[in-house]
Amino acid sequence: MIAALSEEDLERHFEHTLEKDQRIEPRDWVPDGYRKTMIRQIAQHAHSEIIGMQPEGNWITRAPSLRRKAILLAKVQDEAGHGLYLYSATETLGADRTDLTERLITGRQKYSSIFNYPTLTFADVGVIGWLVDGAAICNQVPLCRSSYGPYARAMIRICKEESFHQRQGFELLMTMMKGTAAQRDMVREAVNRWWWPSLMMFGPPDADSPNTAQSMAWKVKRHTNDELRQRFVDMSVPQAEVLGVTLPDPDLRWNADRGHYDFGELDWDEFKQVVSGNGPCNAERVEHRRKAHEDGEWVREAAAVHAARQKERQR
Amino acid sequence: MNDWTLYEVFVRGKRGLNHVHVGSLRAADDEMALHNARDLYTRRNEGVSIWVVRAADITASSPDEKDPFFAPSGDKVYRHPTFYDIPDNVPHM
Numbered sequence: 485m486i487a488a489l490s491e492e493d494l495e496r497h498f499e500h501t502l503e504k505d506q507r508i509e510p511r512d513w514v515p516d517g518y519r520k521t522m523i524r525q526i527a528q529h530a531h532s533e534i535i536g537m538q539p540e541g542n543w544i545t546r547a548p549s550l551r552r553k554a555i556l557l558a559k560v561q562d563e564a565g566h567g568l569y570l571y572s573a574t575e576t577l578g579a580d581r582t583d584l585t586e587r588l589i590t591g592r593q594k595y596s597s598i599f600n601y602p603t604l605t606f607a608d609v610g611v612i613g614w615l616v617d618g619a620a621i622c623n624q625v626p627l628c629r630s631s632y633g634p635y636a637r638a639m640i641r642i643c644k645e646e647s648f649h650q651r652q653g654f655e656l657l658m659t660m661m662k663g664t665a666a667q668r669d670m671v672r673e674a675v676n677r678w679w680w681p682s683l684m685m686f687g688p689p690d691a692d693s694p695n696t697a698q699s700m701a702w703k704v705k706r707h708t709n710d711e712l713r714q715r716f717v718d719m720s721v722p723q724a725e726v727l728g729v730t731l732p733d734p735d736l737r738w739n740a741d742r743g744h745y746d747f748g749e750l751d752w753d754e755f756k757q758v759v760s761g762n763g764p765c766n767a768e769r770v771e772h773r774r775k776a777h778e779d780g781e782w783v784r785e786a787a788a789v790h791a792a793r794q795k796e797r798q799r
Numbered sequence: 800m801n802d803w804t805l806y807e808v809f810v811r812g813k814r815g816l817n818h819v820h821v822g823s824l825r826a827a828d829d830e831m832a833l834h835n836a837r838d839l840y841t842r843r844n845e846g847v848s849i850w851v852v853r854a855a856d857i858t859a860s861s862p863d864e865k866d867p868f869f870a871p872s873g874d875k876v877y878r879h880p881t882f883y884d885i886p887d888n889v890p891h892m
Contacts, residue, residue: 511859511861558842561842562842565838565839565842568824568839569822569839572822572823572824573822575805575823576823581825634822637822638822645843784803784827787803787827787828787831788802788803788827790827790828791827791828791831794828795828
């Protein structure tokens, strides 16, 4: 039924689909590089959601009220859901989610560097919602227009849910800022620790980001790392003012000529260290994920045996 | 986990609408697939009804536009109402 098309015809058709700003869908022909890039990008994103459950999950049993505990449970459950939407998208490209989990727990695939920092106080839960989820939204809104259809659709669902995450974080911080002096200090201290790592979430500077050009051409990336980082800084400064906290950057000031906030140089050595596995919590995060996976083995086995037995009985 | 089945999930958003594909998941059997679909795709009242279908049971056409599969409908413009010229002074048509 399908006429045999040459590789060149297929490539041209693929390029034409991108030029018209149409989406690439699961059974379309795509170049190997596109498939590999998309699997890697979506898998790393999925891993980030799954590992991202840990820093906040840490506080579920110690949340200060039932209200905060219910919110935190719902939020961490959402992160699990986001990871699963994304693993589902990778499978449409021919990846296998068991294999991807294996790559994560053996350290062969990465996840966002931000989750390798510890959550020391309950204020961290608020700051993660405000800054970390805020940065994630900045990154993810343009991905709702990614050229790969299943990824774009997953991002639309995720962005809708992230909005709750950011607002609950900001509300938590506003509540603490209206509390005691000790609570306000906790918020300021948490903001000081998370501000720079949040800016690093956008990845290396454009000059040091070799894959950006190809990703932009394939429309799997719509803005450069530096553009998104600037957008995030511009959004966060007025929010910090409302909250009554000072962002820990002496170089942060409005630049009327550019129409943007100028900000200081990031510590790229720290970024490289954390990305390459030497952050404060890298080993702990991966080890925890590995243990959870292995501890769940008997559940997976029991479910498979139960399913086989049910099938037998139906015969 | 290796032999858990891939299921495609379809959700009816509300009464009066069709079921729409929302994504996939892995489950050991049909019942688990339905429960997982509820937890994964309807955490915020997104649906009133869910279908789960084994991905292997779906027969699909190729989405490629060049596929001649859809050609038979391409040359039958007379199936569309705009094919017919009706004077402007004919009401209710």
